Amino acid sequence: MITAEQKPIQEIIGYIAPYGKILLVGCNECVTVCAAGGRKEVGLLASALHLNSLKQGKTIDIKEITLERQCDPEYVEELISYINDVDAVVSMACGCGVQTIAGRYNTPVFPAVNTKFMGASKSQGIWEERCQGCGDCMLGITGGICPVARCSKSLLNGPCGGTSAGQCEIGPDTDCAWRLIWERLVELGIQDRYEELNEAKDWRPAGGAGPRRIIREDLA
Amino acid sequence: MKTESRLEKVFAAGHIAVTSEVGPPRGCDVDIVEKKANMIKDHVDGINITDNQTAMVRMSSIAGAVIVKNMGLDPIIQMVARDRNRLAMQADIIGAYSLGINTMLCLSGDHPKFGDHPTAKAVYDVDSVNMIKMVTDMRDTGKFQGGADIKMPPKMFVGAAANPFADPFELRVARLAKKAKAGVDFIQTQCIFNMDKFETWMKGVCDRGLDKEVKILAGITPMKSVGMARYMKNKVPGMDVPDEVIKRLEGVSKEQQPEEGIKMAIEQMERMKEIPGVAGFHIMAIEWEERVAEIVEGAGLYPRPQV
Structure with a gap:
């Protein structure tokens, strides 16, 4: 929501x-x-x-x-x-x-x-950002954890060098998204996928091409 | 040889490479850059010029590099993904190369939250891995990231950072493999204090043969005092300072701590020379450039090869 x-x-x-x-x-x-x-x-x-x-x-x-x-x-x-x-x-x-x-x-x-932000409820009274509406969802290759929204630098290919005890360098309250992704890939037994390069993102669907619009011909 | 980089030539001739760095001033004082560069110039094969380090505005890395270049030395520009989109990066890479700079380091960059402009919007258009791919593609295929041909493409020798210690540790070799896959030529690691962990990482690197694809320079930072060691342990993101480092510094008088720090750095380098896959050293003597020469000499790495 x-x-x-x-x-x-x-x-x-x-x-x-x-x-x-x-x-x-x-x-x-x-x-x-x-x-x-x-x-x-x-x-x-x-x-x-x-x-x-x-x-x-x-x-x-x-x-x-x-x-x-x-x-x-x-x-x-x-x-x-x-x-x-x-x-x-x-x-x-x-x-x-x-x-x-x-x-x-x-x-x-x-x-x-x-x-x-677009977020989900973590527990009663706590909401956390989960999606930035980048228009090209990559959750299918990142174990269901979004690096665009949840890594403070939106890094697409792994964690930066700033993680401390598994938390983001911006502060101990923020999980390192890439630590979560890695743990999830390991849990699913597909950690080899980590090494596939995610190319530089096309930001047009994320708003880089101007205000976005969806037109559904069948409904319009 | 892919480039004219002195660092590449040093590696190609089979020498242990030595690099160090100069942090540019937070103003226009050219003398500061020249003074710092002069302190280290005879003892290194390349001089990193940091790029808005710790997200504090400084003289630009490329400007600092040109000053160093004009002294007849070999600058290595740094470029952080935080401050530029892919247009600005490529423009600056072409610009830097046009001004005689042929070696660069691709970095994510510290988050703006830490610096003196915390209200800034961080860019992060491309990450460090894709920056590596972009610069090596510019060199090897003569194409812009957008696909068009470059007339007279820049030929950069391309480096990146690696932190062997940040969590999750098990991912750190894979992270290096990804940078190797993107085409990186050399790596300068985070400051190393935890030798056992570094050896474990290097073993993982060599087991996969990554040391054959990428030249790895081990990051060395001499401790000035026990206060600095404690600060780095507790306050600097991604740093791993074992208790024995702190204990050893505590074991000598305050006046003796700088000497002990230098001694520890030299001992570390001696031990690292024996670790398979270590191709050189990157000495980050933070506001302590005047001691770099004796560290290099102490580790038996002087004189530097003429290539």
Whole structure:
């Protein structure tokens, strides 16, 4: 999923300072799962913004709504009945959701979260990066562990010389991806594959050729 | 001979090679480069010029190398994958060769997190293995990485690093094999302090015949003090400093520690000369270039061959 974290409250307050009527929009997908911008977080942020207004001796009108999927124009269309009554929108979705709203309505939209990475849940409350969307998945030859996303240098042919006790040189909290890959290849009995050269990557599918697009003729 | 590199000639003539390094200044002071190079010039076959080492901005490796070249010496440029994409790498390789530089070292580079520009975006377009392949292909096939022909291709003698100690240890011979497959000509290893582990690695290297494909220069760093030994053990990524090294330095007075460090380096080199597959030494005397000469002499490697 796409992970996100709420922005510092002062930054959000700064964005909406000129406005009195706010539409605060959550999303039921990834940001709900990573507890950054679902219905619950929409409620909490609305309370925090109200409290701040009270402290400042101002009033603020906040309409809360959580869409099924903010990156989908079909659901964003649901905002049509509220949009004319507000001065600004604050989105708690990832950057895709923010931009879908901005592309549809002629009302200022501000992000309330920082979109972080494509990750998986490691354990309760911990998410870790697992994919950088390079567009040419090599997990099939690296034992199911991604060197592009999980090696700090995205090295394609093995570990650098900086690993200490099996951990990355950037710090002991980060596993050396190539140590994990090697252990996995050994476990699967296919460590000979390590010595096959992975050529310099074609970064075009990773975004090197400009913004990416998928067109499915059968669906479009 | 693939190149005009003095290092290649030294190897070809069957000599034990000696290289050392000069860290360029964090400013424009040419004298610093010249002074450091002058301290080591008669005792080495090639002088590495580091490339933004520890991710700190310095005078560029190629600029430092040209200064050294103009002194009539033999620079080895270093190039890290961290700072350049494949266009910049190839442009700089052509540029360096055009300025008379014929030997280079391909490295991943320390992560920007460690340096004085931690907010920088690291490049890592190609890794060190693919950098080796790119430079050797430029030389041997006369082609750019993108496939086009090069008019007057650069002929670099190509080196890389190897860390025989970093985890997982079992992978370290295979890692060297991959660099050999990519076409690397020589290897300068990480600083060696754990001799037993180095011997185990070298045995693995020789068992696979990799020493026949690649010339291996053992990395030597003399310890200035027990404080330096402790720092390298605990703070420098990928370093393996056994307790006996620290104990031996602790066993002499503070004033005597530099001498003991030099003595240990020379003893190490004497022992390594007997290890099959060791083709030379790369002496990394960190801000201690003035002692390189006596280390080389102490190890019986002076005078250097005229090739």
